Amino acid sequence: MKPDEKIIVGRIVAPHGVRGDLRILPDTDRPEIFKKLKTIYIGEKPYTLKSARPHKNVYILHVEGVDDRNTAETLVSKIVEVPFSELPKRPEGTYYYFQLIGLAVVTEDGTKVGTLKEIMETGANNVYVIEGEDHKEILIPAIPSCVLSTDIDAGRMTVRLPEWE
Known part of the structure; x- marks a missing residue:
């Protein structure tokens, strides 16, 4: 940017x-x-x-x-x-929403999951709405056990899909 x-x-x-x-x-x-x-x-x-x-x-x-x-x-x-x-600088490892929207989302083994299209704010933690390759929505909780890494410069987020996906 x-x-x-x-x-x-x-x-x-x-x-x-x-x-x-x-x-x-x-x-x-x-x-x-x-x-x-x-x-x-x-x-x-x-x-x-x-x-x-x-x-x-x-x-x-x-x-x-x-x-x-x-x-x-x-x-x-x-x-x-x-x-x-x-814009005020964000603490290390945190991002503005506009920096996350549009990121390619992949699994640990590099399999493409889709594109981050929305962030839902819930009471406990945020939920990332991913538009899958088949245009189906995949919901991923924004917690460390599911979101493994975020690389803004590379335009990629690496996730571990919850067992129910």
């Missing part, structure tokens, strides 16, 4: 108040990243992020240059993006 490649992190759903705050519906599994960002892109235009705070199921952002409700309303429905290089 190129450092300047932009990643969608949310969408503006409404203004908030009269001072130009924006309600952002996060499109990330870690919306707390908004608190660490300095610049966001709204409709290809960069904005300096002045503040970010959670509010119910959205984040309230205030950006430089948007200081009233009328200006904020013009940004409703626009996507919010961040250059990949500006």
Whole structure:
């Protein structure tokens, strides 16, 4: 992934108040990243992020240059993006969802299982939805005994299929 490649992190759903705050519906599994960002892109235009705070199921952002409700309303429905290089670094061995979606999934012996197409969040652990070669869905729990390795650079995840597969 190129450092300047932009990643969608949310969408503006409404203004908030009269001072130009924006309600952002996060499109990330870690919306707390908004608190660490300095610049966001709204409709290809960069904005300096002045503040970010959670509010119910959205984040309230205030950006430089948007200081009233009328200006904020013009940004409703626009996507919010961040250059990949500006995302907070993940701890070793952990990844952003967008880095995992699309990976080729293979077994320990190299047999192709399919392509990771979705990540379901459950109460206990995430579940990876793999689209098999025959377009059948295969569900794999995202736990160390099933997910043996992930190589983002090679575009591959190695798994041990659960016995029920």
